[in-house]
Amino acid sequence: MAQDIPVYLFTGFMDSGKTTLVEETLFENNFGDGSKGIIIMCEDGEKEYDEAKLATINFKLVTVEEEEDFTPAKLQEIQDTYQPEQIFIEYNGTWGMDKLLEAKMPEGWVIVQSLATVDSTTYDLYMNNMRAMMQEQVFSSDVVIFNRTDDDTDRGHLRRTIKNINRKAQIVYERKDGTIDERPEELPFDINQDVIELTDADYAIWYMDAMENYKKYDRKKVKFLALVYNPDKLKKGVFVPGRFAMTCCIEDVTFIGFKCKYDREEELPHKSWITITAEIRVEFAREYKGKGPVLYPISIEKAQKPEDELVYFS
Numbered sequence: 001m002a003q004d005i006p007v008y009l010f011t012g013f014m015d016s017g018k019t020t021l022v023e024e025t026l027f028e029n030n031f032g033d034g035s036k037g038i039i040i041m042c043e044d045g046e047k048e049y050d051e052a053k054l055a056t057i058n059f060k061l062v063t064v065e066e067e068e069d070f071t072p073a074k075l076q077e078i079q080d081t082y083q084p085e086q087i088f089i090e091y092n093g094t095w096g097m098d099k100l101l102e103a104k105m106p107e108g109w110v111i112v113q114s115l116a117t118v119d120s121t122t123y124d125l126y127m128n129n130m131r132a133m134m135q136e137q138v139f140s141s142d143v144v145i146f147n148r149t150d151d152d153t154d155r156g157h158l159r160r161t162i163k164n165i166n167r168k169a170q171i172v173y174e175r176k177d178g179t180i181d182e183r184p185e186e187l188p189f190d191i192n193q194d195v196i197e198l199t200d201a202d203y204a205i206w207y208m209d210a211m212e213n214y215k216k217y218d219r220k221k222v223k224f225l226a227l228v229y230n231p232d233k234l235k236k237g238v239f240v241p242g243r244f245a246m247t248c249c250i251e252d253v254t255f256i257g258f259k260c261k262y263d264r265e266e267e268l269p270h271k272s273w274i275t276i277t278a279e280i281r282v283e284f285a286r287e288y289k290g291k292g293p294v295l296y297p298i299s300i301e302k303a304q305k306p307e308d309e310l311v312y313f314s
Contacts, residue, residue: 005108006086009100011137012117013093013126017147019047021117022088026057035085038062040078042070042092067095072104079106097136116141120149120158120173127161135165147174149181156185156205160313163208191220195277198224203311204245207256210280214293218282222295223275225303229257230270237263241276241295243311253310259285260295273303 008025010018022039025031037059039049049061062078064070078084087109091100105111116138123146126134138144144162149155159171173181187209189202198206203224210217226241234240242257260278268274278295285292 003108004110005084005106006112007105007109008086008088009111009114010088010090010117011093011097011114011141013119013122013134013137014043014045016093016119017117017145018090019045019049021115021145022090023049026059026088027053034058036083037086037088038078038082038084039088039090040064041090042095043090067092067099070095070099070103072106075103075109076106079109093137094133097140101140113143114141115143115145117145117147118158120146120153123158138162138169139166141166141169143170143172145172145174148176149173150176155181159185160205160208163212164313167211191216195221195223198222200225200243200306200308200311203243204256204313207242207245207258208313210258210293214280214282214291217280217293220280221277221298222280223277225306226257226274226276227255227309228268228270228272228274229255230268237261239268241274241278244309245311245313258293258295259287260297262297262300268300273305275301275303 010022012018019041035058037057038061039054039059040062041049042064044065051061054061060082062082064074089100091097118138123134144166146153146155146158153173155173158173162169162171175181188205189196189198196206206222206224224241225243227243229240229242239260239262240255240257241260242255244253245256246253258280260276262268276295277298277300279298280293281296282291283294284290285294
C-alpha cells in the first residue's frame with residue numbers, strides 16, 4: 001500500500017498572494033524539513049519562484065499552463081517523474097475547482113489542507129462581478145487569508161461573507177506589512193446589557209457569533225423578533241425561533257435559529273411571528289452534534305410580521 005503523500009492546495013485569483021504564501025510557508029516556517037517536494041504551478045503571476053533557492057530545500061517547480069492539461073494522466077506523470085514526498089499546488093484562480101476536487105489523484109495523494117488567499121482591496125469587486133467563481137474558491141478552504149488589510153478594513157464584513165459560504169473556514173487578516181492583525185472584531189450590539197436587544201440588522205451577526213463563540217453567551221439574556229419554526233418532526237416542548245437570512249442573493253435564503261425548550265401547554269403556531277426574550281444556556285444538543293446555545297423563554301409575545309422578513313449577514 002502506497003504511503004500517503006500530503007498535498008497542500010493554494011487557491012485564489014492572480015496576484016492575491018499565493019506565491020508569497022507558499023514561499024513563506026516553505027522558507028520562513030521551515031515547512032519542507034528536507035523532504036523531497038514539488039510545487040505544481042498553474043499560473044504565471046507577477047512574482048516568480050527562485051528555482052535555485054527551492055533546490056536548497058529539495059523542492060522542484062513543475063508548471064501546468066493550460067486547464068485542459070490538468071488531468072489525472074498529467075498528475076500521474078508528475079508523480080512518476082519526481083516521486084515527491086509532499087506536494088504544493090498553486091491552482092489557477094480562473095479554473096473550475098471541481099476539476100481539481102473531483103480529479104482522480106495518483107495513489108497516495110491526499111489533500112490535507114486547502115488555503116485561499118484573498119486581496120482585501122479587491123474582494124468586494126470580485127464578489128460583485130464574479131461571485132460564483134469567488135465562492136467556489138473559498139467553499140472548501142480550511143483557511144482564508146485576507147491580505148493587504150489596514151485599520152480601515154471592515155473585517156466583520158469580510159468575515160461574515162466568508163462564513164456564509166464556508167462556516168468551518170478559519171479566517172486570517174494579514175496587514176500590508178505582512179504581520180497578522182489579531183484585534184478582536186467589534187459587534188454591533190452590547191453583550192453586557194442585562195438583556196441583549198437585537199434589531200433585525202443585528203440578528204444574523206449575532207447568530208453567527210453565537211454559533212462560533214457560544215461559551216460567552218452562557219446565561220446571557222437575549223430579545224429579538226422571530227419566526228416560529230415548529231414542524232411536526234420536532235418533539236413536543238421544542239421549537240426554533242429564528243429568521244430567514246439571505247446569504248448572497250435571493251436564490252440563497254436559509255432559515256437560521258437556535259433550539260428553544262418550551263414547556264407550556266399551548267403550542268405556538270408554525271410560521272407565526274413572536275417577540276421572544278430568553279436565557280441562553282450552553283448545553284449538549286443532538287441537533288448541534290455537541291454543545292451549543294439552547295434558548296429558555298422568559299417571555300413570548302405575539303408580534304406583527306415585519307415589512308422585510310429577511311435578515312442579512314452584512
